[in-house]
Amino acid sequence: MSSGSKLVVTGVTKRFGGLLALNDVSFSVESGEILALIGPNGAGKTTLFNCLTGFLKVDGGTVEFNGQNITNWSPNKICSLGVARTFQVVQVLQGMTVLENVMVGAYLRNPRTAPARESAIAVLEKVGMLQRADVLAVNLTLPEKKRLEVAMSLATQPKVLMLDESMAGLTPTEAAEASQMIRSLRDEGLALIVVEHVMEAIMPIADRVIVLDSGTKIAEGSPEEIVSNPRVISAYLGDKYAKRVIN
Ligand SMILES: Nc1ncnc2c1ncn2[C@@H]1O[C@H](COP(=O)(O)OP(=O)(O)OP(=O)(O)O)[C@@H](O)[C@H]1O
Ligand SMILES: [Mg+2]
Structure with a gap:
């Protein structure tokens, strides 16, 4: 059980040439909290994940984890510290089995094979994929690959x-299972940042929501505050969600 962890992001700025992909973005997230990160396509959500996990260098601002400045550390060092992410475009190792893929993650904490295997099996059980342990990743459906990435x-x-959009393409039943899993991870003490376009999946489980639009954080609040925020409705939610909530 992890407890008392906090990630603090202050004034993070990222440019791609002339494009200001992240403009002075600040927020924090801590143990036992689900923070939803929403916003239109191209808003900068994946770029923010890349900046927080060392896959991209920021041009300004800081990322602190439990008081330590980890800005622009390498992905490996950040992951070792306990900050992990999934990829919007799945990155599983297609030619390996489900179990072997999860063992790749488990080796970080268990350099020896037997403990790594045990740890990977426990994770597969937790995410409900144990019965798929011996299937080659290449043979998984896309939603299963996304779930495997969560397991890794x-x-x-x-x-x-x-x-990053781990629930995309799921049936309503699968999305409900995924929501339940995210909730139970929160209840175990993880801090979660969840990017999702399916508002029906993310809003009910979010403790707090931040909204990015063209690289700028335009709102932060409870799900109730966010769905009734005029700026968020006009920038993103529009017909997608607000009307359904009102009706
Ligand atoms: N490596 C890169 N080089 C140049 N431009 C990039 C790069 N990565 C992202 N961008 C641009 O930065 C902006 C933010 O992209 P990003 O992928 O972070 O958006 P997003 O909010 O994750 O969108 P989506 O909801 O479609 O996944 C977009 O205009 C995108 O084209
Ligand atoms: Mg994205």
Whole structure:
């Protein structure tokens, strides 16, 4: 059980040439909290994950984890510290089995094979994929691959976990299972940042929501505050959600 972890992001700025992809973004997330990160396509959500996990260098601002400045550390060092993420475009190792993929994550904390295997099996059980352990990743459906990515990240025993559209393409039943899993991770003490376009899936489980639009944080609040925020409705939610909530 992890407890008392906090990720603090202050004034993070990222440019791609002339494009200001992240403009002075600040927020924090801590243990036992689900922070939803929403916003239109191209808003900068994945870029923010890349900046927080060392896959991209920021041009300004700081990222602190439990008081330590981890800005622009390498992805490996950040993951070792306990900050993990999934990828919007799945990155599983296609030619390996489900179990072997999860063991890749588990080796971070268990250099020896037998303990790594045990730890990976425990994670597969937790995410409901144990019966798929021996299937080659290439033969999984896309939703299963996304779930496998969550398992690979969990196997690194993170304190902060960032999920980039892990629920995309799921049936309503599968999305409900995924929501339940995210809730139980929160209840175990993880801090979660969840990027999702399916508002029906994310809003009910979010403790807090931040909204990015063209690289700028335009709102932060409870799900109730966010769905009734005129700026968020006009920038993103529009017909997608607000009307359904009102009706
Ligand atoms: N490596 C890169 N080089 C140049 N431009 C990039 C790069 N990565 C992202 N961008 C641009 O930065 C902006 C933010 O992209 P990003 O992928 O972070 O958006 P997003 O909010 O994750 O969108 P989506 O909801 O579609 O996944 C976009 O304009 C995108 O084209
Ligand atoms: Mg994205």
